[in-house]
Amino acid sequence: MNKQIITASVCLLAALSVAGITGKNFMEVKKPDELRPGPGVTQTKMLSDYFPDIAGTNADSTVYVMEGEQPGGKMLVLGGTHANEPSGYLAAITFVESGKVEQGTVFVIPRTCNSGFTHNDPQEGSPQYYTIQTKGGPRQFRYGSRAANPLDQWPDPDVYVHAASGQRLSGSETRNINRTYPGRPDGTLTEKASYAVRQLIDTEGVNLTFDLHEASPEYPVINATVAHETAMSIASNGMFELQMAGIAMSLEPSPTNLHGLTHRELGDYTDTLPLLMETANASQGRLRGKTNADLVLTGKDKCYVKAQKLGFLYVPYDETGHPIEERVGRHLQGIYEYSKAYSAQYPESPIVYNGLPSYQELFLDADPSELGGTQLGKYLN
Ligand SMILES: [Zn+2]
Structure with missing residues (x-):
């Protein structure tokens, strides 16, 4: 056989195997993490049950319904608004897998921006997955992107105009679900997803809604709760209890000009x-060093320790980092104290649940060698 044909065949074979391997990886990333709902989940619905237009798209997402034996108020927990902020995602999953509602109904959406979990942000070097040892063995969870996948919504405009207010933002924000509320039934896929969340709230009569996030340590609004003016009295009462439990939490009013x-x-x-x-x-x-699954779970980073010493940060930062137990614990304790404050203010529609670890149990009382995933894994199935 001619030498060129052999060389060409070898190159073609090599190219096909690279395409095969990367293609398999690409398809696997699109599969959602398997969740293992606990006995507290009484029904499983989809966001498309509230807005059928998104059925069959990556904007659709599972809604776990947890009904108490006694009637009461309705609460919605939004995890995974930003798929690169694991504490919100994992707090929502912990709720679904370990929580049990006594009074009222709790709706949990672990992947609010489902499409964001199907890809990573380019050039960030983010891990695709991190692994946690759980009761059922090691489990992988996706580390995704702040925005929906461009494969689901493309192209971005140069300028993103928020439909309801006319606010102008950079084009890529058009795929950030937390810039598209209240959503539009005839808008982009991301606007349809936020519209579906709004439809759920209206249809079910949700009284109290939590949106769980993380932010860079150098971002000013951190270890913070942002409250709409209608939720301010609940937030201030709950924040007092959080401070008493040793959780430093600042309270910020929702800006009226940020849409x-x-x-x-x-x-x-x-x-x-x-x-x-x-x-x-x-x-x-933005100031982080080596980026890997370990950093996601332990928050230990020499560069941030240095940045703290130079006064660049809005949170304390030392060699112990900010392990996932601390971050999930803050969210779970926050939901607990604010929903308790809600129940005190609206005694005719209380929201009462149990089964979830407190901040003290999950973080403060934990063996330091178990922080970074192992301790949290005890509450995951
Ligand atoms: Zn966020």
Whole structure:
């Protein structure tokens, strides 16, 4: 056989195997993580049950319904608004796998921006997965992107105009679900997803909504709760209890001139009381060093320790980092204290649940060698 044909065949074979391997990886990343709902989940629905237009698209997402034996208020927990902020995602999953509602109904959406879990942000070097040892063995969880996948919504405009307010943002924000509320039934896929969340709130009569986030340690709004003015009295009462439990939490009013976010638009366009919480995630920060699954789970980063010493940060930062137990613990304790404050203010529609670890149990009392995933894994199935 001619030498060129042999060389060409070898090259073609090599190219096909690379395409095969990367293609397999690409398809696997699109599969959602398997969740293992606990006995507290009484029904499983889809976002498309509230807005059928998104059925069969990557905007659709599972809604776990947890009904108490006694009637009461309705609460919605939004995890995974940003798929590169693991504490919100894992707090929602912990709720679904370990929580049990006694009074009222809790709706949990672990992947609010489902499409964001199907890809990573380019040039960030983010890990695709991180692994946690759980009761059922090691489990992989996806580390995704802040925005929906361009394969689901493309191209981005140069300027993103928020439909309800006319606010102008950079084009890529058109795929950020937390800039598209209250959503539009005839808008982009991301606008349809936020519209579906709003439809759920209206249809089910959700009283209280939590949106769980993380932010870079150098971002000013961190270890913070942002509250719509209608939720301010609940937030201030709950924050007092959080401070008493040793959790430093600042309370920020939702800016009236910043549009598209849950804490503004869900309060303006629905009857729910919206609260958004932020924890510190080094793996999405701009000053971070080596970026891997370990950083996602432990938050240990020499560069951030140095940045703290130079006064660049808004959270304390030392060699112990900010492990996932601290960050998930803050979210779970926050939901607990704010929902308790809600139940005290609206005694005719209380929301009562149990089974979830407190901040003290999950973080403060934990063996330091178990922080970084192992301790949290005890509450995952
Ligand atoms: Zn976020």
